[in-house]
Amino acid sequence: MAEIDMKKLKTKRYRxxxxxxxxxxxxxxxxxxxxxxxxxxxxE
Numbered sequence: 325m326a327e328i329d330m331k332k333l334k335t336k337r338y339r340x341x342x343x344x345x346x347x348x349x350x351x352x353x354x355x356x357x358x359x360x361x362x363x364x365x366x367x368e
Contacts, residue, residue: 337367 335348340356341363347356355362 338364339367340364 335350338349339346342361343359345356345358354364
């Protein structure tokens with residue numbers, strides 16, 4: 325299995341509108357890693 329260096333990927337900062345968690349994500353369908361909600365907004 326290949327190792328992925330997250331620092332080299334183009335990630336965005338997101339905030340979950342349901343639980344308030346802030347996290348980095350990538351892709352078109354981002355979900356909160358804390359509560360699995362897709363009600364998130366980009367902070368960038």
